[in-house]
Amino acid sequence: MNMQKAPIKELISNFKGINFTLQFGDGECVQVGNTPSDFKVILKEPIHTLDFILSYTLAFGEAYMNGNLEIEGNLYEALDAILKFKNHFHTHFHLLPELFHTSTSASHQKKQVSSHYDLGNDFYKLWLDETMSYSCAYFKSSLDTLYEAQMNKIHHILSKLNLQKGQSLLDIGCGWGHLLIEAAKLYKVHGVGITLSQEQYDGFNARIQAENLQDYLEVKLMDYRELANSDLCFDRIVSVGMLEHVGRNHYKLFLSCIDHVLKDGGLVLLHYISSQIESPGDAWIKKYIFPGGVIPSLREIVSLLPNYHDYIIDIESLRRHYTQTLLMWADNFENALPQVHKMFGEKFIRMWRMYLASCAACFNNGVVDLHQILFTKGVNNELPMTRDYLYTK
């Protein structure tokens, strides 16, 4: 047997209950499960055994990006089926130190964050909704558009924060700022957003001017670490889709920064992609999509909160909402292919197509989850006695 075929044949021998055809470059076909196949995987050139040993997902992801691997059929459905066997995918993390070493330097993190978010506002406008939200939406109905679901998410978070008119609100990792824009319009809050992305900073500033909200909102190009030395002080803090950039060594630092700028009794809402158990992450995603990103487990964040006298009010999972969000982004992305092609070319398209479809499949399979944790600094005896206020909007 050809050496490069052997590990792949061994891997797929574990795939029970799914039906697909695997075709190698020399024409050999292997049928997995029954016919008719739900999809076909075509591997044009062999994948080197060493690449396979390092990381299955890195090897497959790179083969897909380079056009060496094709999937005939629906990419999401194929990945969704294959991910049922995720326990058979191995990565030798210690052999990939450049991907799994956690950098401590703020400047290095800025470069990593910028490599993703500074691809250009024109690019993100092509496939995000009008609010430019780049995080999990909240589908109250299966008929919700992406815009409606993103607005639902924003209102859901603002309700959880139990905002009172005129309060102050910090958004750590504010993106293009729509959550703060809504908060200023609905609650007349004084909000500060911080981001590491110049493009987001420019985009958010332009929106503040366009909405005439200069008296209420401010955006700063600033690392969360700088909060530790600031004399800012807030009634409420929110962070949506940012904790994934912090890194395992820095959760305490992140929470101590929050503690430093939050008033006693203040509320915090953390919204982040979580995992069941602590994992170093996926090699392909780290190399090509989110360098330096690490998914925190729910329990490791929850276990740290008592160190800061934080009291948990509510935890909610929005896992299935993220599957839906990603599928809608993937559709929008496909509809914008001519423009994306002009901006970045074919390899980028294949890379982002794989990113959006594989992440949707990861949420659907529970490889990752999405949690919102609501907590107070010290006890807060002012909040309503029931949870109804979480669902007012």
Ligand SMILES: C[S@@+](CC[C@H](N)C(=O)[O-])C[C@H]1O[C@@H](n2cnc3c(N)ncnc32)[C@H](O)[C@@H]1O
């Ligand atoms: C996935 S985006 C989410 C944006 C926004 N919250 C939303 O829901 O659309 C992550 C955000 O975290 C910010 N970020 C990442 N690392 C950061 C850091 N060290 N300090 C401040 N912001 C950071 C990025 O600049 C980006 O705005």
